[in-house]
Amino acid sequence: DAKTTQPTSMDCAEGRAANLPCNHSTISGNEYVYWYRQIHSQGPQYIIHGLKNNETNEMASLIITEDRKSSTLILPHATLRDTAVYYCIVRVWGGDYGQNFVFGPGTRLSVLP
Amino acid sequence: SAVISQKPSRDICQRGTSLTIQCQVDSQVTMMFWYRQQPGQSLTLIATANQGSEATYESGFVIDKFPISRPNLTFSTLTVSNMSPEDSSIYLCSGKGGSYNEQFFGPGTRLTVL
Numbered sequence: 033d034a035k036t037t038q039p040t041s042m043d044c045a046e047g048r049a050a051n052l053p054c055n056h057s058t059i060s061g062n063e064y065v066y067w068y069r070q071i072h073s074q075g076p077q078y079i080i081h082g083l084k085n086n087e088t089n090e091m092a093s094l095i096i097t098e099d100r101k102s103s104t105l106i107l108p109h110a111t112l113r114d115t116a117v118y119y120c121i122v123r124v125w126g127g128d129y130g131q132n133f134v135f136g137p138g139t140r141l142s143v144l145p
Numbered sequence: 146s147a148v149i150s151q152k153p154s155r156d157i158c159q160r161g162t163s164l165t166i167q168c169q170v171d172s173q174v175t176m177m178f179w180y181r182q183q184p185g186q187s188l189t190l191i192a193t194a195n196q197g198s199e200a201t202y203e204s205g206f207v208i209d210k211f212p213i214s215r216p217n218l219t220f221s222t223l224t225v226s227n228m229s230p231e232d233s234s235i236y237l238c239s240g241k242g243g244s245y246n247e248q249f250f251g252p253g254t255r256l257t258v259l
Binding site for chain 2 (some may be wrong): 051066073074075076077078081117119133134136137138
């Protein structure tokens with residue numbers, strides 16, 4: 033699986049958009065970009081994923097650059113409950129043994145009142 | 146999406162003892178995994194739990210220390226054997242499945258070894 037690079041930490045004001053970047057310059061053509069977050073003392077929670085098109089769901093938007101070497105997770109109106117560690121992971125869709133998620137250190141997002 | 150529960154949610158154990166953690170998924174998943182998350186760290190994969198056969202362990206983890214069972218598609222156990230304070234961590238169960246073949250995670254078991 034391709035390696036990802038994320039900033040260690042970010043702050044965001046409550047009510048503003050939080051834009052979390054992720055670099056994955058070695059991503060291969062069949063690898064998807066997944067985003068998870070982990071709120072303190074909880075298991076990781078799936079947010080969104082995409083291949084090459086931008087995606088949006090009720091939680092967030094995912095913007096993937098045309099060359100697919102980077103992406104941005106957007107939380108449009110951050111709340112205090114969005115304070116968490118956000119993980120960007122690239123992985124081949126499906127697969128059997130070995131197709132688990134490899135977690136890097138992630139970005140610690142602090143939403144400030 | 147699948148809902149994953151773990152028991153116990155937390156435990157405090159004595160050095161040299163063993164603890165078995167149970168993981169139950171509310172729907173069938175294709176694969177199940179066990180992760181460890183040490184204080185302040187990211188998640189590290191321990192092993193893939195294989196139904197009806199021996200688990201597949203990652204480098205640095207061995208069956209004698211972390212025996213795993215998966216008797217069916219929705220249940221798995223992880224045992225932490227002969228515990229030492231270095232085993233104090235959160236242990237997370239995960240299952241792969243769902244519409245988008247994503248991974249779901251349990252709430253974790255917080256283990257403290259004295």
